[in-house]
Amino acid sequence: MKAVAVAVFGGPEALGVVDLPEPHAGPGEVRIRVHAATVNPTDIGLRAGMYRARLADRKPPYVPGMEAAGQIDEVGRGADWQVGDRVLAIVLPTGPHGGAYAEQVVVPADSVVQVPTGADFVAASTLPMNGLAARQALDKLALQPGRTLGVLGAAGAFGGYVVQLAKADGLRVVADASEADEDLVRQLGADIVVRRGEGIAQRIRDAVPEGVDGLADGTLIDGDALPAIRDGGGLAVVRGWEGPSERGITIHSVRVSDYAHHQAALDRLREQVEAGVLTLRVARTFSSDQAAAAHRQFEAGGTRGRLVIEF
Ligand SMILES: NC(=O)c1ccc[n+]([C@@H]2O[C@H](COP(=O)([O-])OP(=O)(O)OC[C@H]3O[C@@H](n4cnc5c(N)ncnc54)[C@H](OP(=O)(O)O)[C@@H]3O)[C@@H](O)[C@H]2O)c1
Numbered sequence: 606m607k608a609v610a611v612a613v614f615g616g617p618e619a620l621g622v623v624d625l626p627e628p629h630a631g632p633g634e635v636r637i638r639v640h641a642a643t644v645n646p647t648d649i650g651l652r653a654g655m656y657r658a659r660l661a662d663r664k665p666p667y668v669p670g671m672e673a674a675g676q677i678d679e680v681g682r683g684a685d686w687q688v689g690d691r692v693l694a695i696v697l698p699t700g701p702h703g704g705a706y707a708e709q710v711v712v713p714a715d716s717v718v719q720v721p722t723g724a725d726f727v728a729a730s731t732l733p734m735n736g737l738a739a740r741q742a743l744d745k746l747a748l749q750p751g752r753t754l755g756v757l758g759a760a761g762a763f764g765g766y767v768v769q770l771a772k773a774d775g776l777r778v779v780a781d782a783s784e785a786d787e788d789l790v791r792q793l794g795a796d797i798v799v800r801r802g803e804g805i806a807q808r809i810r811d812a813v814p815e816g817v818d819g820l821a822d823g824t825l826i827d828g829d830a831l832p833a834i835r836d837g838g839g840l841a842v843v844r845g846w847e848g849p850s851e852r853g854i855t856i857h858s859v860r861v862s863d864y865a866h867h868q869a870a871l872d873r874l875r876e877q878v879e880a881g882v883l884t885l886r887v888a889r890t891f892s893s894d895q896a897a898a899a900h901r902q903f904e905a906g907g908t909r910g911r912l913v914i915e916f
Pocket residue numbers: 645646647734735738757758759760761762763764781801802803823824825826842843844859860861862906907908
């Protein structure tokens with residue numbers, strides 16, 4: 606089968622189309638004939654060698670990609686799916702079967718849900734990883750309805766889902782945006798929008814003098830976000846920042862791999878797409894031999910909506 610993979614870690618040019626042995630679904634697994642796989646920051650990391658240690662016991666080439674949509678074409682023993690089901694899945698590229706940038710990927714049956722009614726494979730592929738990460742950030746912050754949540758990187762995939770899910774959870778949302786993204790972030794549901802960039806914590810404090818109850822940071826400013834949060838509040842970080850914290854603020858680390866088997870959460874996201882709560886945003890599609898160009902465009906920044914590789 607055809608896959609996009611990296612043999613030697615490096616820049617976008619390190620990605621190439623390769624022919625790999627056809628994988629097979631074991632017990633409790635399904636194989637998906639992938640039609641769409643998204644480009645995410647973590648794929649850039651894998652390609653550049655950030656997960657070198659985790660891949661140490663595996664032979665190259667390594668296949669990136671944490672999100673796929675397509676049709677089930679093989680069902681392992683005990684997996685409750687049918688050949689032909691139209692599905693999306695969260696994929697763990699450092700796991701035994703590799704990532705989603707491939708014509709076929711094998712995943713656990715509980716990492717899979719139906720494609721939302723009305724969505725095509727390209728749109729559906731943008732849901733699982735960032736949707737689950739956003740859900741996990743909110744679950745960890747555990748704010749009661751009516752509480753105030755700050756969101757940084759609100760125009761991005763993770764941040765955008767956090768804003769939409771937070772509104773559905775009944776929270777008040779204060780989100781950052783550039784001038785160009787302000788309308789987008791308001792449309793996603795933010796109640797208050799403050800200008801993104803340096804000094805953001807103070808601008809949030811100016812808007813919410815008591816401080817937000819929790820904050821989800823998709824921009825990796827980590828500790829610089831703390832001054833925006835009230836004493837005893839929570840900060841959700843996405844790349845494992847461990848502190849030091851201050852004023853009794855709890856640091857919650859989002860690790861979406863912990864939700865890779867949380868099929869109920871993934872299915873709830875599907876329902877929320879169907880209900881119009883969540884918006885699937887696609888910026889552009891690429892063919893598999895254009896994967897390097899997709900990575901180049903993503904790394905240039907400023908992309909709104911996900912870049913999707915079609916297989
Ligand atoms: N731990 C996990 O399990 C997990 C899961 C999902 C995502 N993540 C992480 O979450 C982060 C966001 O992912 P994503 O897919 O949402 O990325 P994305 O779509 O590129 O969104 C990031 C957003 O933040 C903006 N931004 C970047 N740096 C900024 C800064 N210093 N100040 C203000 N805005 C800034 C970006 O703007 P520009 O495009 O203009 O730069 C973009 O709008 C990534 O680091 C990703 O690795 C972690």
